[in-house]
Amino acid sequence: MERYKTPVAGYENQCVELLLEKLGVVTFDYDIEHDVLLLAKARDGMTEKRFEGFCRTLCTENRGMIHPDSVERLVALFRGQTTGVREVLLDMAEVPQGRYSWYEVAVKLLRDETGxxxxxxxxxxxxESSMGKMEQSFAHFRSERDSVTGILNGAGLEKAVQTYLAGHGRDESNALMAISFDNICQLAEQRGKHWTDQLLVRICKAVGSFFRAGDVLAHLGDGQFAVFVKDMERTEVMDMKARAIRTLFGGENTQFGGYGLECRIAVSYYPEDGASFHELLKTAEKRQSLDRGDKAAAKVLTMA
Structure with missing residues (x-):
């Protein structure tokens, strides 16, 4: 039996190394006073990479490494201004290309004798890989995919949102944006289903370009889209996205302006506007109805 015994410390270290590699873990050590960051990737044999003046150069040399929406959060974590496990969008490639993935961050503070x-x-x-596998698993269920655009439909989005809120997203601030093109059915009658289906695919790609990797876009049917935006704390960011989307589909835009699309957008926020997918969607749709009423009233006043 003696030959089957393995040194406990060595065995445990190997297990830890395997676990770190499997999870795609990156360890970090940040010197607050000197603004020096050391990173080591488990999948690269824990070879350290040193960043001098890391926070100072976030907007220059290191700007491609961190998504703009995650900069403030990551800096606060590195500087010990906040603790706990948080999610950030990072591109950890040797040469960042802006292809961001979701990373969770766990931090420990090291203090001097004065505290x-x-x-x-x-x-x-x-x-990102595990979340991606979760979302890709919907491809095995055709009933949860929109047959026209290929993205999730309402049932698929509901499952993705509920799964996320039951896990990582429970303690985060999230948002649901509802986007409706009210005259899609009218366009289908005028120009035919095939033409309208092609337009919906183009709309899907255009809307998706405003959001991050990991956010979930779905077509609920008849030109109604919804986007679940994960870990979104700032309402002004969602307002900016809404304005940009309205501008894209406005009458003056050369790409979509000629189709006379009527775009209504509303946003609901988790947890204040609802604790589930249906509650969030109901709130967003109610706000869309108010938006429709405001536009109708404005049109009457203009005609008068």
């Missing part, structure tokens, strides 16, 4: 935080250490691990 002041000198360094932060911790880990980042890739959750």
């Amino acid at each position: 002041r935080v000198q360094r932060t250490i911790g880990i980042l691990w890739d959750i």
Whole structure:
């Protein structure tokens, strides 16, 4: 039996290394005073990479590494201004190309004898792959995919949202944007189903370009889209996205303006506007109805 025994420490270290590699873990050590960051990727043999003046150069040399929406959160974590596990969008490629993935961050504060935080250490691990597998699994269920655009339909979006809120997203601030093109059915009658289906595919790609990897876009049918935006704390960001989408489909835009599309957009927020997919969608649709009423009233006043 003696030959089957393995040194406990060595065995445990190997298990830890395998686990870190499997999770795609990146360890970090940040020196707050000198603004020096050390990163080591488990999948690269834990070879350290050193960043001098990391936070100072986030908007220059290191701007492609962190998605703009995650900069403030990651800096606060590195500087010990906030703790706990949080999610950020990072591109950890050797040469970042803006292809961001979701990472969870766990931080530990290291203090000096006076209690002041000198360094932060911790880990980042890739959750995009597991979340991606969750969303890709819907491809096995045709009933949860929209037959025209290929993205999720209402049932697929509901499952994705409920799964996320039951796990990582439970303690986050999230948003649901409802986008409706009210005259799609009218266009289908005028120009035919095939032409309208092609337009919906183009709309789907255009709307999706405004959102991040990991956000979930769905076509609910008849020109009604919804986007579940994960970990979105700032309402002004959603307002900016809504304005940009309205501009894209406005009458003056050369790409879509000639179709006379009537675009209504409304946003609901988790948890204040609802604790489930249906509650969030109901709130957003109610706000869309108010938007429709405001536009109708404005049209009457203009004609008068």
